[in-house]
Amino acid sequence: MxxxxxxxxxxxxxxxxxxxxxxxxxxxxxxxxxxxxxxxTTDDVAISDVESHTTKAGAGKTPPNHVALLANMVAGAFGAEVVYCPLFDGERWTGRVEFYGVGGAAEVAGYAFEVLGRQLKRDRAAFLATLNKRLKRATKVRRGDLYASAWVDEVSRQVVPHKRSEAEENTIEAYKTKRWEEPLETVQARDNTKGMRSHDHSAIHQGYQDGKKVSFHQGVNGSRHAQIGEVAS
Structure with a gap:
């Protein structure tokens, strides 16, 4: 309208x-x-307050587990919802993550996902560079994903999920009902860590260690402003 x-x-x-x-x-x-x-209708008025923010996920048709973990963690931190959007350009699949919410939640969640995603990609690449170059690609992918999932898990320990008000919950539910016929689930992912070996535990350990160097701070007094930075070593 x-x-x-x-x-x-x-x-x-x-x-x-x-x-x-x-x-x-x-x-x-x-x-x-x-x-x-x-x-x-009153629902139409309410859902007009819902905003969305879409960003590249750096993944294909189905995101790896650590990307889904990161997206869901960030969404929860700011009271947003998230949906994964696979796109086929005629040659290959690319993925985007869409955050939606009220009161600026989508935009700040999208920003946090982009910043943390870049840092995770950089740290994962640095970890992979330390591995024996003769390892099979599947082994490198498995260890890289184990590292990344541990990294996200460690960062998530700093996050207190934002609790939406009853009015916000009702608005979000009305928006989902109007936009999608079927109820949505959280971002689903592919698991590249199957067939884990004993030597892979070092990847998990390093992921936790590097995750501790990341600072994810929500502002005080209910502010959704996030300060994201790397702790000086």
């Missing part, structure tokens, strides 16, 4: 909460009138 009309409806609904009974009643009548004219 027209954004200006929607803004007018929202303004009226805000005024409908006024402590002045007459003003509140008049504003509510006007909001209902505008909603009837434009065929808008």
């Amino acid at each position: 027209d954004s200006k009309a929607l803004d007018k409806i929202k303004k009226c609904l805000r005024l409908a909460k006024s402590s002045n009974a007459n003003e509140a009643a008049a504003a509510l009548r006007q909001a209902k009138k505008l909603m009837a004219i434009h065929g808008v």
Whole structure:
């Protein structure tokens, strides 16, 4: 619907909460009138506050486990939801991660995912560079993914999930119902760590050690601002 009309409806609904009974009643009548004219429901108004942010995942049709872990961790930290979006360009599959939420949650979650994702990719590559070059590719992938999952697990220990209000929960549920016919699940992933060997434990240990060098700090007093940086060694 027209954004200006929607803004007018929202303004009226805000005024409908006024402590002045007459003003509140008049504003509510006007909001209902505008909603009837434009065929808008209260759910439509609520879900218009949901924003989304899409970013590259650096993965294919199905993301590896550590990418899914990172996406779900970041979404939970800021009260956002996340969905993985595989795209086929005619030659190969690429993946994107879409965060959606209210109150700026999607944008800050997307930013955090991008920053942490770059750091994880860099650390994983540095770890792989220490491995014996004669190892099979499958072994390198397995150890790299074990390292990355441990890295994310260690970083997640710093995160306190954001608890959404009842109103936010209702808005998110209304948005999902309108956008998708079937209920969505959290990001699913492929497991490249099957067939783990005893020598692979060193990869997990190193992942935890390097994860401890990462700082993920949520702002105080309910702020969703994230400060993400590497602790000086």
